[in-house]
Amino acid sequence: GLGAAVGLVLLLPFPEFGTPSGKSREYGAVQLFLQGARRVRPDFDPRPEGLRAIARICRLVEGNPLALELASAWVRVLDCADILKEIKASFDFLATHAPGLPPRHHSLRAVFEHSWTLLNEEERRALRRLAVFRGSFDSEAARDITAVPLPVLKALAEKSLLRRQAEGRFEIQEILRQYAMERLLADPEEERAARAALARHYLERLARHEQALKGPRQKASLRALAADVEHLRAAWLWAARHHCAAPMRKAFLGLFLFYDMRSRFLEGGEMC
Numbered sequence: 001g002l003g004a005a006v007g008l009v010l011l012l013p014f015p016e017f018g019t020p021s022g023k024s025r026e027y028g029a030v031q032l033f034l035q036g037a038r039r040v041r042p043d044f045d046p047r048p049e050g051l052r053a054i055a056r057i058c059r060l061v062e063g064n065p066l067a068l069e070l071a072s073a074w075v076r077v078l079d080c081a082d083i084l085k086e087i088k089a090s091f092d093f094l095a096t097h098a099p100g101l102p103p104r105h106h107s108l109r110a111v112f113e114h115s116w117t118l119l120n121e122e123e124r125r126a127l128r129r130l131a132v133f134r135g136s137f138d139s140e141a142a143r144d145i146t147a148v149p150l151p152v153l154k155a156l157a158e159k160s161l162l163r164r165q166a167e168g169r170f171e172i173q174e175i176l177r178q179y180a181m182e183r184l185l186a187d188p189e190e191e192r193a194a195r196a197a198l199a200r201h202y203l204e205r206l207a208r209h210e211q212a213l214k215g216p217r218q219k220a221s222l223r224a225l226a227a228d229v230e231h232l233r234a235a236w237l238w239a240a241r242h243h244c245a246a247p248m249r250k251a252f253l254g255l256f257l258f259y260d261m262r263s264r265f266l267e268g269g270e271m272c
Contacts, residue, residue, distance in 0.1 A: 011062055011063040012027070012028035012032060012063035012065060012068070013028045013029060013063060014027050014058035014059055015029075015030065015059070016059070017059065021048040021052050022048070024051050024058075027058065030051070030054055032065060032068045033068045036068065037075040039072075039073075040072075040075060041075050041076060050080045050081075053081045053083070053084050056084050057071055057083060060084070060087055060174060061087070066108070067108060069096075070095060070107070071083055071087060074086075090178070091175040091179065092108075095108070095109070108179075109179070112179045119159075122148050123152055123156060125147075125148060126142075126146040126148045126152050126153060127156060127180045128180055128183045129146040129190075129194040130146060130180060131177050131180035131184050131194075132181075132194045132234075133145075134234070135171065135230050136170060136171040136227070137170055138170070138228075139169075141202070141228075142170060144197065144201045145194060145197040145201055146194075147197070161176065169227070195238050196242075198234065198238070199236075199238040199239045200235075200247060202231050202234075203235050203247040203250065204250075205225075205228070205232075206235075206250075206251035206258070209225060209254050209258075210253050210257065213258065213261065222261055225254075225258050226258075226262065232255065236248070236255060
């Protein structure tokens, strides 16, 4: 998350997906947002749909106090659903020109820029390439696609730039991923290499799972592939756009079996 990116600040508890809107007020991240909002609108008292949007903002920024302060100031002119939409579109929305703050606290971009200077080149390379992942990923894929050793990924996790999940999976927070993607897009050759590596990795994974999908390990194989379904989709579509026929032929039956066994016929049809 953003903890290390702001300089080891304390991230506030935020409501997980599915938390009833009435319960969300109990979380520190929501309380901070409400406090900030009432500084600019003393009568601010959101309805349930507003609270749901606030909870989603808190999840998006992972309870980061600076991000919440910057977001809450916008209630003067926008409703909470629109604030959420703007943050998702670009983290540059989270900025202020208020006097008295250190320059690197004027925006999340300034925070990210400062944090970027503290990374070594291997860590920067890894973070750029990790931007191609949407959602969680395992360490095998991360190491293969970033082409960096495991200790580098460990260092990013220790700096809170990667979040470790259950079963050894990792996730990069979305607004940090946006920043890393900007860095990756600045080098078209590296971007293509990263996307090609993702496509190769997941098409090979599909090919390896083909036999398991036909045998006694079918359920475990389906679960493993389901955890990476967005990456499988991205890999297949990238390979199709770039006419990578050979790896697609090897992966085709595995992909077909997965979508067929999971009854995801519409989504599977869109991949053809």
